Amino acid sequence: MQRSGSQKQQNYMFGNGTVTRGLTMKTIDLAVQSVTDLNRELHAQADKLNEKDWFVENPKGQHNIAVGLDEEISVDIKGPTGYYAAGMNKKATVTIHGNAGQGVAENMMSGKVHVTGNASQCAGATAHGGLLVIDGDAGARCGISMKGIDIVVKGSIGHMSCFMGQAGNLVVCGDAGETLGDSLYEVHIYVKGSVDSLGADCIEKEMRQEHIDELQGLLDAAGVDDEPSLFKRYGSARQLYNFQVDNASAY
Amino acid sequence: MSNNDKKYENGLRESATFDRKTIDDIQRAADTGIYDIRGFGAKRKVPHFDDLLFLGASMSRYPLEGYREKCNTKVTLGTRFAKNPIELDIPVTIAGMSFGALSANAKEALGRGASIAGTSTTTGDGGMTPEERGQSKNLVYQYLPSRYGMNPDDLRKADAIEIVLGQGAKPGGGGMLLGQKVTERVAGMRTLPIGVDQRSACRHPDWTGPDDLAIKILELREITDWKVPIYIKVGATRTYYDVKLAVKAGADVIVVDGMQGGTAATQEVFIEHVGIPTLAAIPQAVQALKEMGMHRKVQLIVSGGIRNGADIAKCMALGADAVAIGTAALVALGCNDPKWEEEYNKIGSAAGFYDDYQDGKDPAGISTQDPELSKRMDPVAGGRRLANFLSVLTMEAQTLARACGKSDLRNLEPEDLVALTIEASAMARVPLAGTSWIPGQTGF
Numbered sequence: 126m127q128r129s130g131s132q133k134q135q136n137y138m139f140g141n142g143t144v145t146r147g148l149t150m151k152t153i154d155l156a157v158q159s160v161t162d163l164n165r166e167l168h169a170q171a172d173k174l175n176e177k178d179w180f181v182e183n184p185k186g187q188h189n190i191a192v193g194l195d196e197e198i199s200v201d202i203k204g205p206t207g208y209y210a211a212g213m214n215k216k217a218t219v220t221i222h223g224n225a226g227q228g229v230a231e232n233m234m235s236g237k238v239h240v241t242g243n244a245s246q247c248a249g250a251t252a253h254g255g256l257l258v259i260d261g262d263a264g265a266r267c268g269i270s271m272k273g274i275d276i277v278v279k280g281s282i283g284h285m286s287c288f289m290g291q292a293g294n295l296v297v298c299g300d301a302g303e304t305l306g307d308s309l310y311e312v313h314i315y316v317k318g319s320v321d322s323l324g325a326d327c328i329e330k331e332m333r334q335e336h337i338d339e340l341q342g343l344l345d346a347a348g349v350d351d352e353p354s355l356f357k358r359y360g361s362a363r364q365l366y367n368f369q370v371d372n373a374s375a376y
Numbered sequence: 377m378s379n380n381d382k383k384y385e386n387g388l389r390e391s392a393t394f395d396r397k398t399i400d401d402i403q404r405a406a407d408t409g410i411y412d413i414r415g416f417g418a419k420r421k422v423p424h425f426d427d428l429l430f431l432g433a434s435m436s437r438y439p440l441e442g443y444r445e446k447c448n449t450k451v452t453l454g455t456r457f458a459k460n461p462i463e464l465d466i467p468v469t470i471a472g473m474s475f476g477a478l479s480a481n482a483k484e485a486l487g488r489g490a491s492i493a494g495t496s497t498t499t500g501d502g503g504m505t506p507e508e509r510g511q512s513k514n515l516v517y518q519y520l521p522s523r524y525g526m527n528p529d530d531l532r533k534a535d536a537i538e539i540v541l542g543q544g545a546k547p548g549g550g551g552m553l554l555g556q557k558v559t560e561r562v563a564g565m566r567t568l569p570i571g572v573d574q575r576s577a578c579r580h581p582d583w584t585g586p587d588d589l590a591i592k593i594l595e596l597r598e599i600t601d602w603k604v605p606i607y608i609k610v611g612a613t614r615t616y617y618d619v620k621l622a623v624k625a626g627a628d629v630i631v632v633d634g635m636q637g638g639t640a641a642t643q644e645v646f647i648e649h650v651g652i653p654t655l656a657a658i659p660q661a662v663q664a665l666k667e668m669g670m671h672r673k674v675q676l677i678v679s680g681g682i683r684n685g686a687d688i689a690k691c692m693a694l695g696a697d698a699v700a701i702g703t704a705a706l707v708a709l710g711c712n713d714p715k716w717e718e719e720y721n722k723i724g725s726a727a728g729f730y731d732d733y734q735d736g737k738d739p740a741g742i743s744t745q746d747p748e749l750s751k752r753m754d755p756v757a758g759g760r761r762l763a764n765f766l767s768v769l770t771m772e773a774q775t776l777a778r779a780c781g782k783s784d785l786r787n788l789e790p791e792d793l794v795a796l797t798i799e800a801s802a803m804a805r806v807p808l809a810g811t812s813w814i815p816g817q818t819g820f
């Protein structure tokens with residue numbers, strides 16, 4: 126595939142129909158331009174979309190790459206990223222070809238973020254929507270305070286994952302570390318391998334057909350060829366939702 | 377003769393250690409099995425601005441005409457990195473108080489009042505409502521550990537971002553909103569089940585120390601294209617170090633909230649026993665800024681127990697660039713108004729004592745989510761009252777500044793102040809009145 130500064134004519138879906146537009150494909154080399162330059166150009170797409178496919182060369186673990194995107198563009202980052210790559214993403218599809226640092230896709234609203242390597246801690250933290258797929262392992266606190274995102278980790282996840290998770294789904298094809306789902310609200314957690322320990326108020330729950338279907342959909346979306354029935358489901362016992370006292374009016 | 381005095385006449389003696397409040401606390405704990413949670417700020421007496429006095433001008437200093445000569449009150453916040461700093465007509469801002477803790481009408485009233493007065497207001501733990509965005513000329517968007525309702529659209533609508541590390545009422549503690557206030561709308565904004573006793577996180581989920589925070593701040597700047605100022609809010613504890621680290625992490629503005637600062641719901645033991653008084657925090661913050669060559673470059677906002685123009689003038693004299701008010705703004709809207717005395721009595725309180733913000737039954741319609749009670753809070757009239765109050769605060773502060781010969785509130789200086797008590801003198805680092813002694817700084 127031709128990259129640097131190249132242009133090509135391509136078909137894209139706009140609303141209900143396919144139209145042909147002269148959209149270009151653009152490469153930004155972070156060895157030459159700054160992350161701020163990159164983000165500014167990507168943000169400009171939300172005002173006026175003129176480039177749909179973006180390539181980022183030489184990310185070299187820099188922080189805050191492709192944050193705050195707000196348009197249906199695709200961004201391919203050719204190498205490892207530092208903290209908060211694709212943070213607060215909306216609509217865009219971001220692929221990190223390598224490992225991702227702390228807080229990848231934090232607070233994502235929609236769109237898709239795909240990490241082909243491993244992700245550091247706090248992957249998908251507080252995210253409200255969209256899909257985060259991690260081909261390798263994720264570190265501690267994966268999905269901490271998640272608020273609606275779907276996270277699929279093909280490997281294993283670290284300790285304290287999904288702490289105070291509020292909504293969304295966390296799928297782990299490998300194992301989960303200690304204190305999974307501590308103080309959980311309404312996230313559905315699916316783990317195929319072992320769980321070192323469950324956090325406060327997190328319990329194993331029955332896998333009903335609706336969960337099999339939900340999980341199948343998530344595995345399909347992430348391109349994982351796994352059997353849903355091999356997974357166990359974990360969720361909140363809902364015992365910490367309210368202070369337990371005899372005299373509630375005296376709070 | 378009061379009931380109490382009568383008891384004393386009869387030879388009864390109340391224990392200073394086990395006073396009636398203490399006895400009541402113990403019995404309440406035994407009755408309920410849970411600690412007391414309430415709103416408002418610390419109620420115990422701590423060294424405060426009342427312990428300071430201004431030295432007006434006379435022979436050695438030259439006063440300004442009280443009514444005629446200019447005394448500037450304008451202040452610009454966020455000049456360090458932001459493309460669009462916030463310009464305020466008065467140095468009194470409205471502190472972050474969440475929709476959820478407060479009714480939508482109260483939030484709207486705060487926005488209206490602040491806009492009339494030419495100052496900013498702040499969201500809170502729970503996201504931005506259209507009511508307050510619509511009515512606030514300058515709206516500061518809080519970025520809290522819970523991240524409830526946090527989204528990039530609102531982030532880009534904000535005029536500034538305030539990263540909350542802590543609150544004076546509970547440094548080291550997270551937000552709290554009891555189930556009776558977690559209504560459908562509040563729960564929806566926070567992605568929580570309706571009616572849960574929400575206890576939010578006290579640590580940010582995706583960064584831990586100041587080095588991480590520096591990267592987090594850069595992320596927020598990138599997302600907002602470096603346009604808006606980024607504040608860091610800390611509860612006053614190790615203020616000297618916290619301020620240094622906040623500057624290093626890249627803050628445009630630092631908000632220091634003293635231990636008297638208000639809250640919507642916190643354990644009483646936390647409110648009363650954690651943090652240092654506002655008075656003690658300001659000199660620490662200013663020292664840190666000065667040592668880094670950042671005083672006035674990174675602006676300092678001080679809050680916690682600010683009630684009148686004198687408090688504001690004293691904050692400014694100690695080196696603050698602006699102040700923030702929470703409780704006083706609610707009182708201006710009508711909180712604790714004696715006209716609701718009967719209703720306060722019905723819920724076991726009284727006008728002037730009401731602190732059960734956590735309960736959501738506020739007769740004044742301010743700290744509630746009850747639609748009927750909320751209707752009592754007329755946002756237009758409330759906004760007007762708040763604007764009046766802000767205007768009085770400003771005029772009072774100007775009066776004192778002019779008397780000290782200052783043509784700008786920020787020209788007030790520690791040299792204009794003396795302290796009434798040794799404690800206040802040591803904390804505020806101004807001399808005990810009539811002496812040149814500052815405990816801990818100068819020899820007696």
Ligand SMILES: Cc1cc2nc3c(=O)[nH]c(=O)nc-3n(C[C@H](O)[C@H](O)[C@H](O)COP(=O)(O)O)c2cc1C
Binds near residue numbers: 473478499500542679
């Ligand atoms: C009802 C109420 C709700 C509050 N909610 C928040 C909040 O959501 N976030 C926050 O940082 N501080 C919150 N605070 C603290 C204020 O922002 C501010 O620090 C404090 O009120 C200042 O002290 P003062 O009340 O003595 O003026 C709240 C305070 C009150 C009274």
